[in-house]
Amino acid sequence: MTLNSYPFKDEQEKNSKPIGRYPVPYKKDLPFDIVELMDEVERQIGFLPNIFKVLSYRPLEFRAFFAYYNAIYNKETGGLSKADKELIIIVTSLSERCLYNVVVHSAMYRFYSKNPVLSEQVCINWRKSDLPAREKAMVEFALAVSHADEITDEHFKKLEMHGFNREDAWDIATITAFFAMANRFVHFIDIIPNRGFYSVGRNNDTKQTENESTAPKIC
Template identity: 60%
Template sequence: MASHLVAKLVRLPVLAQFASLPGREAAATIRRFSSEVPPEKISRYPVPYKKDLPYDIVALMEEVESKGGFLPNVFKVLSHRPAEFRAFFAYYNELMNKETGRLTKADREMIVVATSNHNKCLYCVISHGALHRIYSKNPTLSDQVIVNYEAAELGPRELAMLDFAMAVCRCDTITEQHFKSLEKVGFDREDAWDIAAIAAFFAMSNRLAHLTDMRPNLEFYNMGRMPRDKSKDKTEGKGK
């Protein structure tokens, strides 16, 4: 497939996921606090220079960085293998940015947080915990899920969803009872596939993060923890 076609398949949808990153001003603030910290090694594998990468991958990286104010390290690390990079983000988009089914974006991020925590994946727990805070507008729930989702402030729907995701994550034998538990709270079998596919995909992602020793961006740690100052946005808008 020609690179420009790949770009159309991969480039635009991924921005829906990362457009909620804090923006240049917030990212710059975070960087000011950490400016004296030595640059962190983000992978045990070489991270390619942009000049050595295919055009469509560079274009995607630049657009994500422009929209979010920083480039998540997963893009840099996986660019070590461009063909796999494209395949990874194509499937990622299908799972995490789709508009069909009964899972919200916050639901999807919660599944990633819970299963990645079970798999001991620092990168995915931190980065998707940040995205959950943004989509849910709840600054504490993802932290509760990380510690113990069964004791978190979740309703029956979210508990059933995570129970099913964790059964897939642990490779439990899936039975009809699992599907019935989901159906009781309003999910159907297509939703079950989505929940399972997210758990399965991120099991793979977690293990790639282990392999590469992928490190989370410092920006992720503070994202979504403080309410956005809307009055400041209005003031800035008037000044333009």
């Protein structure tokens, strides 16, 4: 397999800093299904998130990673919205000091919540933010899972007070656990965020306020 640090056109930028510690394969050397997914995502958002490039170094793990992400993130059932899931990812990634996932998922939270001010508040101090009590209860539970705290019946009772059932608790936990793994992987590889994420969801452009069904599906 031919390897190169900059095989994707969106990374041929002024800054020549590598996107991580491992080389990225040329797209022409990758399996067709992986290239097809990459092209779909790039069409949706205008650039290819660096996590796709880095994981393409190991195609079997690429497929497994995105298959599980799709199963827990893009499922049609359950009480969690896309904004809820992004909020969980931001808060737990902040706790784990993961710049990549904080930048990427604060962008997606801005997109889904349509509230860039709240997103900024959350990234500074979610406890002092304008988050409703429901969302604060959700992220408190997510942090307990992320920190491997002892989970007790009291955690479930508090969630139930805010409208979450046991299935919702499972969904909060799986999103949290998956991104705990992703955060550690990103730390190890030292993946940098794409510049494009910094501007997502910061204005009222119609392309950024469409229905969730047309929103970009990324990781």
